[in-house]
Amino acid sequence: MPEGHTVHRLARRHQRLFRGHAVHVSSPQGRFAESAQLVDGQVFAGADAWGKHLVHRYRNGLMVHVHLGLYGRFDEQSQPMDPPVGAVRMRLESETVGVDLRGPTACEIYSPAQLEALVARLGPDPLRVDADPEKAWAAVGRSARPIGALMMDQKVMAGVGNVYRAEVLFRARINPFRSGTKITREEFDEIWADLVMLMPIGVRRNAIHVIRDEDDHGAPSYRTGRPRTYVYRRAGEPCRICGTEIAIAELEARKVYWCPQCQAV
Known part of the structure; x- marks a missing residue:
């Protein structure tokens, strides 16, 4: 399972790639398809990490919460991306770059209240400046x-x-x-x-x-x-x-x- 530094690195990378862009979000595998429609076409507002939890934020107030678990990973490609191969839970694309998420334990829409409840359950994260x-x-x-x-x-x-x-x-x-x-x-x-x-x-x-x-x-x-x-x-x-x-x-x-x-x- 990726340790916290890997998830924080992903958050920083995704922030650099997608922040401020209207992005296309899809689920080639289908398991995230309905949820993907809620953020598809929205402006990517940023990405954060709390421990091993990654959160993508959108300007419409919704978020996507990802926990990679034992087998999850993101694969990055420049555009045009290759056709999806295997069980791609979520594909996130801007005009220039895209990432495929495979094998996560969790990939789900989150509200601010759900994020607040998650953070309340976690201990302090040594990688966060607000850690107590x-x-x-x-x-x-x-x-x-x-x-x-x-x-x-x-x-x-x-x-x-x-x-x-x-x-x-x-x-x-x-x-x-x-x-x-x-x-x-x-x-x-x-x-x-x-x-x-x-x-x-x-x-x-x-x-x-x-x-x-x-x-x-x-x-x-x-x-x-x-x-x-x-x-x-x-x-x-x-x-x-x-x-x-x-x-x-x-x-x-x-x-x-x-x-x-x-x-x-």
Whole structure:
């Protein structure tokens, strides 16, 4: 599933491509056809992201809410676009460019009230300037759940995914299984500040960068074309800092990675 930096990058890209243009919205697949008619021909007013949720805004007051989920993606083409191939849920076009949305978990018309209700359910997003970390700290400090699970809970922190969870906890030397009630305010502040610093880099570069310069010895990533990480997807390999074998386990149905030495309980 795309992490929050990917969705924010999409929002910025769509804003640059379509803002101020009357756009053609269709649903070649058919599942979004009736809703597409409500915004077809309208002026695209802008795009925003809250965590892993993308919202397209139109001047008629309606919005399109997209959650990519595990399989969703946008494919961009210049005009004239090729005929749709496969299950294209939504096609969005200006005179010069278009995007096809495939495989999202959600693609639906939203009203301002629905967006307000969605945002109210989400935790603060480290990529938004209006984020209030106090809301996340309140949720973490009173919970007995592991901090590794709390960071992935979108009601606690919006937009944080498995890579940032694993890497930020390693950078803070915090075991992912430590309960929220055992996290100090100073530790929480370090986690939040690291997310606020690292996630915008992901937006700008379209890639996750987490290894500090002093720890960067040119070791390869866990897979070609993927980010170079401290622990994520490196189970069984030596820790970049201490050489201990990186551990892996299940935490609330998701794989979690950590160094047993650097992140001792």
